[in-house]
Amino acid sequence: MPPLIQLRDVTVRREQTIILDRLSTTIPKSRHTAVLGPNGSGKSSLLKLLTRDFYPSVETDGHQGEVKILGRSDWEVSDLRRSMGIVTPALDSEFSHGRTGRMTVSEAVASGFTATRLKEFGPNITGEVADAVDQAIKTVGMTSLASKPVGRLSTGERRRTMIARAIVHRPPIFVLDEPTGGLDMTAKAKFLEIIDSLANQSAITMVLVTHHLDEVPPPMNHVVLLDRGRIDFDGNKQDGLSGDRISRLFNIPVSVSRGNDGWYEARIKG
Numbered sequence: 691m692p693p694l695i696q697l698r699d700v701t702v703r704r705e706q707t708i709i710l711d712r713l714s715t716t717i718p719k720s721r722h723t724a725v726l727g728p729n730g731s732g733k734s735s736l737l738k739l740l741t742r743d744f745y746p747s748v749e750t751d752g753h754q755g756e757v758k759i760l761g762r763s764d765w766e767v768s769d770l771r772r773s774m775g776i777v778t779p780a781l782d783s784e785f786s787h788g789r790t791g792r793m794t795v796s797e798a799v800a801s802g803f804t805a806t807r808l809k810e811f812g813p814n815i816t817g818e819v820a821d822a823v824d825q826a827i828k829t830v831g832m833t834s835l836a837s838k839p840v841g842r843l844s845t846g847e848r849r850r851t852m853i854a855r856a857i858v859h860r861p862p863i864f865v866l867d868e869p870t871g872g873l874d875m876t877a878k879a880k881f882l883e884i885i886d887s888l889a890n891q892s893a894i895t896m897v898l899v900t901h902h903l904d905e906v907p908p909p910m911n912h913v914v915l916l917d918r919g920r921i922d923f924d925g926n927k928q929d930g931l932s933g934d935r936i937s938r939l940f941n942i943p944v945s946v947s948r949g950n951d952g953w954y955e956a957r958i959k960g
């Protein structure tokens with residue numbers, strides 16, 4: 691079986707700026723991976739390569755890196771997005787207003803099957819689709835709000851709806867970009883609990899972008915650290931999240947500890 695995700699020597703350039711610099715990494719099935727790094731290090735750009743919002747740039751010597759998903763690099767964008775679960779700030783924002791925001795929670799979740807954003811382009815919510823929608827909504831604790839328009843949910847409720855939409859069709863890959871942005875303490879705790887329980891399942895492989903060490907769920911064992919568009923570290927979480935390494939990466943003295951529950955914590959020293 692080919693790796694789920696394979697990046698080989700990929701550079702992304704925008705207006706003379708190199709955003710990602712000859713990145714190579716491989717994510718096999720079940721290797722939940724956290725991508726960490728300071729602001730502007732290229733984390734979101736890396737996810738955009740996976741979702742085909744960005745493509746590898748052709749370099750001056752004609753070289754072009756390669757992004758393979760599920761062993762293929764020749765995906766139609768719509769097919770590719772249907773085979774992934776995606777939660778990004780842009781998607782979250784789209785579901786917060788306008789016609790997309792008028793979809794009910796059930797309709798929004800069902801739209802994960804078609805990777806669409808309007809009710810009329812979504813699937814019929816009957817039979818197996820309806821069962822899967824109910825199950826996904828239950829997983830994120832939104833059953834009592836299933837008929838409410840997503841645009842009228844709180845940020846935390848909407849974010850949980852986005853998770854349900856991402857997993858409803860049981861995709862092999864689930865990518866999340868800064869999923870706790872804007873959540874209060876309670877909503878964040880609830881959200882991380884859901885992510886943690888999904889990371890305990892091996893059928894879905896998660897790629898999580900974050901700047902917060904305390905948001906990396908215990909079952910997520912692999913980290914990629916990015917520094918100014920380059921991979922600084924790609925390996926085991928325990929080795930990657932050392933105080934020295936994180937201090938160097940974020941350019942500030944930090945002590946990192948791991949609690950008995952497996953969650954990490956970072957504190958600025960001094």
Ligand SMILES: Nc1ncnc2c1ncn2[C@@H]1O[C@H](COP(=O)(O)OP(=O)(O)OP(=O)(O)O)[C@@H](O)[C@H]1O
Nearest residue numbers: 704707709727728729730731732733734735736901
């Ligand atoms: N479409 C674009 N055009 C030009 N520059 C871009 C574009 N997208 C990203 N960049 C630049 O690429 C760099 C990396 O951005 P990216 O958003 O991937 O970083 P990040 O690590 O996700 O940052 P943050 O933690 O702040 O979200 C930044 O310097 C950013 O300004």
